[in-house]
Amino acid sequence: MENNKGSAGGFARHRREDLIGKTYTYICVLLLIIVITAIVYFVASKGLATFITDGVSPVEFLFGTHWNPVGDNASFGALPFIAGSFIVSLLAALIAGPLSICAALFMTEIVPGKGKRILQPVIELLSGIPSVVYGFIGLTVLVPFISALTGGDSIGYGVAAGALVLSVMILPTITSIAADALASLPRGLREASYALGATRWQTIYRVILPTLAPSLWTGIILGIARAFGEALAVQMVIGNAPFIPKSLLTSASTLTSVITLNMTNTSTGSVQNNVLWSMALMLLFMTFVFIIVVRLLQRRNKL
Amino acid sequence: MQTSTQPRFGTEELSVFYGTHEAVKKINMEFPEKSVTALIGPSGCGKSTFLRSLNRMNDEIASARVTGRIWMDGEDLNDRDTDAVTLRQKIGMVWQRPNPFYKSIYENIAFGPRYHGTRSKKKLDEIVEQSLRRAALWDEVKDRLKESALSLSGGQQQRLCIARALSVSPQILLLDEPASALDPVSTGKVEELVIELKKELRIVIVTHNMQQAARVSDYTAYFYLGNLVEHDDTTRLFSNPANQMTQEYIMGRFG
Numbered sequence: 269m270e271n272n273k274g275s276a277g278g279f280a281r282h283r284r285e286d287l288i289g290k291t292y293t294y295i296c297v298l299l300l301i302i303v304i305t306a307i308v309y310f311v312a313s314k315g316l317a318t319f320i321t322d323g324v325s326p327v328e329f330l331f332g333t334h335w336n337p338v339g340d341n342a343s344f345g346a347l348p349f350i351a352g353s354f355i356v357s358l359l360a361a362l363i364a365g366p367l368s369i370c371a372a373l374f375m376t377e378i379v380p381g382k383g384k385r386i387l388q389p390v391i392e393l394l395s396g397i398p399s400v401v402y403g404f405i406g407l408t409v410l411v412p413f414i415s416a417l418t419g420g421d422s423i424g425y426g427v428a429a430g431a432l433v434l435s436v437m438i439l440p441t442i443t444s445i446a447a448d449a450l451a452s453l454p455r456g457l458r459e460a461s462y463a464l465g466a467t468r469w470q471t472i473y474r475v476i477l478p479t480l481a482p483s484l485w486t487g488i489i490l491g492i493a494r495a496f497g498e499a500l501a502v503q504m505v506i507g508n509a510p511f512i513p514k515s516l517l518t519s520a521s522t523l524t525s526v527i528t529l530n531m532t533n534t535s536t537g538s539v540q541n542n543v544l545w546s547m548a549l550m551l552l553f554m555t556f557v558f559i560i561v562v563r564l565l566q567r568r569n570k571l
Numbered sequence: 572m573q574t575s576t577q578p579r580f581g582t583e584e585l586s587v588f589y590g591t592h593e594a595v596k597k598i599n600m601e602f603p604e605k606s607v608t609a610l611i612g613p614s615g616c617g618k619s620t621f622l623r624s625l626n627r628m629n630d631e632i633a634s635a636r637v638t639g640r641i642w643m644d645g646e647d648l649n650d651r652d653t654d655a656v657t658l659r660q661k662i663g664m665v666w667q668r669p670n671p672f673y674k675s676i677y678e679n680i681a682f683g684p685r686y687h688g689t690r691s692k693k694k695l696d697e698i699v700e701q702s703l704r705r706a707a708l709w710d711e712v713k714d715r716l717k718e719s720a721l722s723l724s725g726g727q728q729q730r731l732c733i734a735r736a737l738s739v740s741p742q743i744l745l746l747d748e749p750a751s752a753l754d755p756v757s758t759g760k761v762e763e764l765v766i767e768l769k770k771e772l773r774i775v776i777v778t779h780n781m782q783q784a785a786r787v788s789d790y791t792a793y794f795y796l797g798n799l800v801e802h803d804d805t806t807r808l809f810s811n812p813a814n815q816m817t818q819e820y821i822m823g824r825f826g
Contacts, residue, residue, distance in 0.1 A: 467656050
């Protein structure tokens, strides 16, 4: 029989392999941390330069409604864009949320086998379409349609078009999270409800949805986060006017659309360029907020 | 329309198919009032499937098909015109794994009665207390009714599920291995409860535990490969089984 100490060569080899594996994973993690920290640092330093170097007041940036970045009386009120981002994202979630949850219920509760086989690939396809294609369709189909719907009073570009395009884009995000949550629900809960003489609708409404509320909210928040960060498709249909929208049909802008439109027109280091970085910082900050909310919801989910 | 072949509560030629596989084969069985009937047999013998078909829970499984008749006071429960939702109020069910709703203890019990239209807070309070008392859980939880049902121990959760089933005043209780996921002390409590509850209702219990069947039941039915092999008085079946297969199974020689 082989003695454990006798196979010293094997022991050394095992230790060496462990060491190599460990070092490799450490390097990967370190690289990730460096990249993330560098991005955050870069965005923060650029974004804060607007206020520190260029002397723009943060209050004006956050709450000013006047955006006129060029000239002697330049003003940098970004509120119209902040408001625009929130309005289109929330509207998109308002449209996509109920639709997605119903789609997920259809797949898992109403027609489990067939529903899932047909809907799942469709949803996956939706999530794979590039955002420029969504924007293009919105521009070619949705914008003229909205214009025609209002009898030509509106040009069609605006908040409604932006929110609709975004709602289709976030539909797969919310649906797949909701469908996963529904699938993870213990079977016993449904049976217990049925055995008490509940109908399917009562079971969905009173047992399944309340039990899954935190997960469903997680899906909706992640949908809002995606809508908040989407630039191209929105920019193509929202009209890009620097004002707080007064109705669903008025043209507006979002933080992302202003950045994509203006980044190539400004020179690095100028106040016009720095203020775009401030908006990027704002987007980064909102992403953190969304992640924190999702974390809190998941903690609640554990009960 | 009561004829001599129709049991008060029981089955006539009841079969359950999963696809083309016949999991339960033409079972004729009667469950007498105020008694416990134990269904025993090796895993996969069809006893749980049979139990589930009694309150039409197999309706929820797309591939399952149930033929034959389930009689209850002259009505065929397996008739497609019989509303499964209504009949389930009369036939409660408890499963192997405790499955309380992710709600408070109180809400778990008040849930069923609310479905069926009880709105008055006073009436609901009454039902909650009465159901918990009948399930011998009241003294342990009366001061924490607002707490999550998931904060209870496994044994308490199972008694909560029994209380929940009792909340809609069923006439029959179906128990699918109600104690097999519990520790011995909790198992003892559930068994005491079964013996107590049979004073008021019919109970059908599926169990893998021979001693448990012998302790709690008045009648025992031995299932094998979807067939009802033997159905008799519990004492007689355990002391002097008529069938060789039953004898071997209860002696622990196979299964």
